[in-house]
Amino acid sequence: MVLDQVWATFIDHLNQAQPIDDVKKTHMAGTPFLYLSVSDEIENKEMKKIIETAAVQSMKGKRLHFEAIFVRKDQHSHVYRCRFFVPQEKMFCCGNFCHDCIRFRN
Template sequence: MIKRFMEDLRSHPLILSVDQRFLAGIPFLYVQSIQTWQEISRLITQTADRLVMDTSLHYELIYVRTFKHNHVYRFRFLYPLAKSFCCGKQCGEDCVLRNPPQV
């Protein structure tokens, strides 16, 4: 998912470059653009919305800072915490076999 997200951002004409870096285990997006951080935030949101549509994924986008034309965001895709498979241990309340997930 993140690979497709990065490809979509890199192909956008308003973005000069985009890079993902991990600092202390936290993913950050470094976006170089002459646009304002608000416009880039809107573009990132539109791109992520399009990718997570019709899936159970969500995302988190937090603006961090801007230096010259480099915008930094904390960005990550969030996967659902509910069990999505059967472990075979007859868990009880959250057993996927006994209680199939509601769609």
């Protein structure tokens, strides 16, 4: 499956990121969570930027969206709820002159 490859690439990119020491992915109730261990104290904004950069690199050439939601932070670990998903697209024209109408595709 393509999403498994994207997740593997994503975790590899995160493992190579500078402040991150270890990355663990777990599923709870069908939702993937990332546990990120860091050696130095890092702000949530900086960590989210690192995560999103790794996601963009792993999604390159694929039509996916990414969502990362901060859950909690300890002294040297961060927890995020992350998911890759396929965007929902319209399959027919509804007649409402939508900007993403199927009629405008080439």
